[in-house]
Amino acid sequence: MKISSAQYLTSSANPTQKLSLDYPHIAVMGKSNVGKSSFINYLTNNGKLARVSKQPGRTKMINYFLVNNNFIVADLPGYGFAKVSDAEKERWAELIEDYLINDANLAYALFLVDIRHEPTLNDITMYNFLIKSNIPFCIVATKSDKLSKMQCRLSIGKLASFFKVGIDNILPISSVTKTGLDAVTDKIQQTLNA
Ligand SMILES: Nc1nc2c(ncn2[C@@H]2O[C@H](COP(=O)(O)OP(=O)(O)OP(=O)(O)O)[C@@H](O)[C@H]2O)c(=O)[nH]1
Ligand SMILES: [Mg+2]
Secondary structure, three states: OOOOOEEEEEEEOOOOOOOOOOOOEEEEEEEOOOOHHHHHHHHHOOOOOOOOOOOOOOOOOEEEEEEOOOEEEEEOOOEOOOOOOHHHHHHHHHHHHHHHHHOOOEEEEEEEEEOOOOOOHHHHHHHHHHHHOOOOEEEEEEOHHHOOHHHHHHHHHHHHHHHOOOHHHEEEOEOOOOEOHHHHHHHHHHHHHO
């Protein structure tokens, strides 16, 4: 799939603010600092679309982008950032959960994990939530530029057995060297065609 246009639509900071546009949604989720916003910029070939943060925990709302006038990408706030107050964490968790449960247009989730790290407890909670809620998803393993090809293969194998999925459901990408996008856009395309 070629991405020919992308625009920022709006942001929502609380569960009651719903988007009224009727397009299928692709949710981009994962822990704080994993590379969600960088990934969206890579996907849309627009380095300025989603804000990339030097400090983790910066995306505090769900940011919506319309892509190819055909589907919406939802940039979810990253979870698990320690330096955020408990009240704020609670608010993000509610926002993410409400979105995942109640947004009727949610078609697919791209679950981002860092290719270098073991999944965190929050990742496992998120994973269990996706399974329980029957939300179709694949795992996008970010920052593959940080590892050698051999190390990447090893990590992909480990992540696949950890999450009990085939290795074709773990997609390595790097937003820095711009590699791995085609496999992800193929998944999006399959979802939109289904
Ligand atoms: N080497 C490398 N660094 C990356 C990659 N993707 C993101 N980063 C860096 O990781 C940091 C966090 O990136 P973001 O895209 O802001 O991460 P995020 O998941 O949106 O973070 P929050 O919105 O705070 O949850 C930034 O310093 C990015 O430059 C990648 O593929 N490779
Ligand atoms: Mg972000």
